[in-house]
Amino acid sequence: MTRHQHPSLRFLGGTGTVTGSKYLLDTGGQRILVDCGLFQGFKQLRDRNRTPLPVPAASIDAVVITHAHLDHTGYLPALVRDGFTGPIHSSKGTAQLCSLLLLDSGHLLEEEARFAAHKGSSIHHPPLPLYTAADAARSLKSFRTHEFDERFEVADGVDVTLIPAGHILGASQVHLGIGGTGIHFTGDLGRPDDPLMYPPRGLDSVDVLVTESTYGNRNHSPEDPGEELGNLVTRVAKRGGVVLIAAFAVGRAESILLSLSRLLAKGKIPAVPVFLNSPMAIDASLIYQQHREEHRLSDKDFSAMYGLATLTRTADESKLLNLRGGPMIIISASGMLSGGRILHHLSAYGEDPKNAIVLAGYQAGGTRGAALEGGQRTLKIYGEYVQIRAEVVSMDGFSAHADSNTLIGWMKEAPTAPRMTYITHGEPEAADALRLRIKHELGWRARVPEHLETVNLRNPS
Ligand SMILES: [Zn+2]
Structure with a gap:
């Protein structure tokens, strides 16, 4: 032809x-x-x-x-x-x-x-x-x-x-x-x-x-990323802080929840409240549940993961999280801090050194996530400058x-x-x-x- x-x-x-x-x-x-x-x-x-x-x-x-x-x-x-x-x-x-x-x-x-x-x-x-x-x-x-x-x-x-x-x-x-x-x-x-x-x-x-x-x-660290997450959650919970986890709504939110549910079952983290603040992540989990043949998650895993977290759907519920204070864990999108609800949480909790920000995936150059990973501690969010004094942790292991x-x-x-x-x-x-x-x-x-x-x-x- x-x-x-x-x-x-x-x-x-x-x-x-x-x-x-x-x-x-x-x-x-x-x-x-x-x-x-x-x-x-x-x-x-x-x-x-x-x-x-x-x-x-x-x-x-x-x-x-x-x-x-x-x-x-x-x-x-x-x-x-x-x-x-x-x-x-x-x-x-x-x-x-x-x-x-x-x-x-x-x-x-x-x-x-x-x-x-x-x-x-x-x-x-x-x-x-x-x-x-x-x-x-x-x-x-x-x-x-x-x-x-x-x-x-x-x-x-x-x-x-x-x-x-x-x-x-x-x-x-x-x-x-x-x-x-x-x-x-x-x-x-x-x-x-x-x-x-x-x-x-x-x-x-x-x-x-x-x-x-x-x-x-x-290369990803051979260490189990769950260990690292467990240590961080325990440390931050002890000082009454908030662990803010930036996760891609699709894929990463699920693996973080799975890891947290396993840590809790093994008694490796204290029972701090967990909030999954991403309506999209909640909807995505339903799609994962429809395609059992494609992944390793069992019914038991799903109920442990979603039983662990309070699901935050509305914008009002999301705003309330900014007033709540620690100890707690918030999982929210976007994963590279380029938009989404996590920006409001960064403004609310980023300035306090007792809190921690977890970057749980690849941070593309030019994003706020990459800036934080590179050591920058002033972020512009919705036109305002926010000084980041919270602990910043990259966890490539969840990639x-x-x-x-x-x-x-x-x-x-x-x-x-x-x-x-x-x-x-x-x-x-x-x-x-x-x-x-x-x-x-x-x-x-x-x-x-x-x-x-x-x-x-x-x-x-
Ligand atoms: Zn991808």
Whole structure:
């Protein structure tokens, strides 16, 4: 077929950053976008969300989504609003989680725009949200769901298989076949020892591999993160403080609750009140309960986890938590302190040294979470400066990402070397460290692509 003679891949996001994942496949007549993420963190990255895509949204035939996190899906409402009319393919779990995450994202963007208008702090007149909750609701209608391992056509002569990635519920590796060439996207790859998810499926023989590299230059501590959390909770409870845990509403909130429920059962932490302040995390748990086959949680685990926590749904209940004081534990989103209810808790509790702030996942450069992790102690929250005197603790152990050793070990198991490996979804140091390991330890060809670069898939270089 002539139109498949020169298939190409263009990196529209996820290069030099863990955000904005968007990979455009052009078969020479049809366009397929793998992931459609939002840029987050540094301002120059976030500004890219306002720059039109290099191809018209209407010219894209189909989208395939690896998993529900916003750095992989958060641009979908804008894509549909801007004229994309094709299907959005994903696993069932991903589609269900997207119905929570994308609507929430639309609401947050509207709220931010309203706040900017109120403060007059925006250069846009009047400040417009990147998209609205209504745009998000419209994009949800385009989802088409598939079982894992079911091979389906996304365009003429282009087939896709979703393969379990073990990262969060529904998370998939995406394998594309284009006229005999196999292109494999890891999406975000999970950990073999994740307390929630089963291990990612092994890598088969592929022509081109596009891998994530979030932890390309780091390995998770072999210590049980539960120990560390238990010690912290005990220490802070003793001084009457609040433990404020920043967790991705989907995935991390569940593993923190599971860890707390096990610590409590073993008598390793005092019985301090726990609040799960994220309506989305509460709804996400119901979706996890519908997909028992995808994770390790039993009925007993669910009842221990959600029996432990008081669920905070309304904004008024959330505000009351700021008056309550310690000892208590609050789990809230967002995980990188870039928005959401946790910001109000940071304002309320961040200044008191008897409290503690736990960063329970990867903190992308340019976010408040990364600033705190890097030692900055003045945060700007809703236009006000907050001095952080609370103890700040990073717990990488709760990460849902494979670390450097796990990624290399996973690649090593592949029956043959890909002709080319492109390293994406990592900040520059992480991506380059993984590149060197792939080159030296596996002897594979590997490269970190540039933003907006196009590569030829038949002759990848
Ligand atoms: Zn993810």
